Amino acid sequence: MASRVDAGAGALLGTLLGDAVGAPYEGAGPTSLAKAEERAAQAVAAAPLRYTDDTELAIALGEHLRAHPLVEHGALAAGILANLEPWRGYGGGMLALVDEWRRGRPTDEAATAVFPDGSFGNGAAMRIAPVGVRWADEPWRLADVAARSASLTHAHPLGVDAAVAQATAVGIATSRGRFGADEVAYVAQRAQQRLLGELLRTARALLADHEADADDALVTVAETLGTDVAAQHSVPTAIWAAAAAGDVREAVTLALALGGDVDTIAAMAGAIRGAADGAASLPEAWLAAVEEPDRVRAIGEALAHDALGGEATS
Ligand code: AR6
Numbered sequence: 001m002a003s004r005v006d007a008g009a010g011a012l013l014g015t016l017l018g019d020a021v022g023a024p025y026e027g028a029g030p031t032s033l034a035k036a037e038e039r040a041a042q043a044v045a046a047a048p049l050r051y052t053d054d055t056e057l058a059i060a061l062g063e064h065l066r067a068h069p070l071v072e073h074g075a076l077a078a079g080i081l082a083n084l085e086p087w088r089g090y091g092g093g094m095l096a097l098v099d100e101w102r103r104g105r106p107t108d109e110a111a112t113a114v115f116p117d118g119s120f121g122n123g124a125a126m127r128i129a130p131v132g133v134r135w136a137d138e139p140w141r142l143a144d145v146a147a148r149s150a151s152l153t154h155a156h157p158l159g160v161d162a163a164v165a166q167a168t169a170v171g172i173a174t175s176r177g178r179f180g181a182d183e184v185a186y187v188a189q190r191a192q193q194r195l196l197g198e199l200l201r202t203a204r205a206l207l208a209d210h211e212a213d214a215d216d217a218l219v220t221v222a223e224t225l226g227t228d229v230a231a232q233h234s235v236p237t238a239i240w241a242a243a244a245a246g247d248v249r250e251a252v253t254l255a256l257a258l259g260g261d262v263d264t265i266a267a268m269a270g271a272i273r274g275a276a277d278g279a280a281s282l283p284e285a286w287l288a289a290v291e292e293p294d295r296v297r298a299i300g301e302a303l304a305h306d307a308l309g310g311e312a313t314s
């Protein structure tokens with residue numbers, strides 16, 4: 001089993017690798033595993049690979065958690081604003097929300113200013129790996145902190161609950177050092193929203209049918225769970241991919257084959273698989289191809305250290 005520090009680094013670097021390798025193919029249709037492997041190799045060959053909003057927000061949240069382990073909305077919004085480069089591919093609702101903050105709108109009002117029920121996009125889930133690392137040993141606190149992190153930007157009950165599910169997946173992968181069908185069942189049991197719980201149980205059931213080289217099984221997964229930007233679709237799909245894959249590289253390749261919101265599904269699956277397997281399992285050539293791996297690794301390691309003995313006071 002990976003050391004906790006290596007697992008923390010793996011979760012954050014898994015986010016980065018999935019995001020950066022998947023980004024050139026965001027919005028692509030489903031394809032075969034063989035073609036997906038080719039696409040991953042082509043992306044890596046086109047280095048340096050930029051990360052997108054998925055990683056930029058994971059960095060902001062990770063740095064925030066060092067100072068505010070329980071998450072503080074005002075400070076998190078300030079950290080996101082300070083870090084934000086709008087060209088990195090943000091969702092339209094997210095950019096409109098950020099404008100509300102800039103205009104001085106209180107964060108609780110801003111959360112429902114763009115969508116009256118809040119956003120159910122996967123933006124809160126895609127950045128959540130740092131919470132899973134920081135609170136891997138305290139599942140109730142993990143869920144509470146993940147929900148608070150999510151509700152700043154994705155206040156819809158499905159946006160929040162899917163982010164909690166993704167954080168729970170990273171947390172259980174970190175603490176158990178594995179992520180398979182039993183861990184998917186663990187995450188499904190904790191879902192609060194019925195739709196999300198059903199889709200996670202379906203993801204668990206689909207694992208039983210999966211064979212690593214079965215392209216038909218991939219089409220079934222994409223059609224049954226969904227691959228779009230809605231958190232209730234892409235989070236169960238990413239959790240399925242993490243459990244179906246043997247390592248981060250394979251998880252990212254599965255996301256490329258599934259199509260749709262490829263970078264974000266790859267980032268979330270990569271985070272879970274990276275937590276389970278540790279940073280030592282990551283492909284060197286991929287790490288050499290992406291932007292800022294040292295910064296991202298350091299955040300994951302620091303959060304793991306904090307979890308093991310740092311002070312949690314605010
Ligand atoms: N009602 C209708 N549509 C919605 C709602 C809602 N309540 N909530 C979300 N959408 P957003 P994100 C749709 O803008 O979640 C990047 O490419 C709506 O079309 O909150 O941060 C990343 O790589 C909205 O624009 O941003 C991820 O793939 C969209 O969902 C993604 O964007 C996304 O929600 C993350 O986006």
Ligand code: MG
Pocket residue numbers: 026261262263264265
């Ligand atoms: Mg995306």
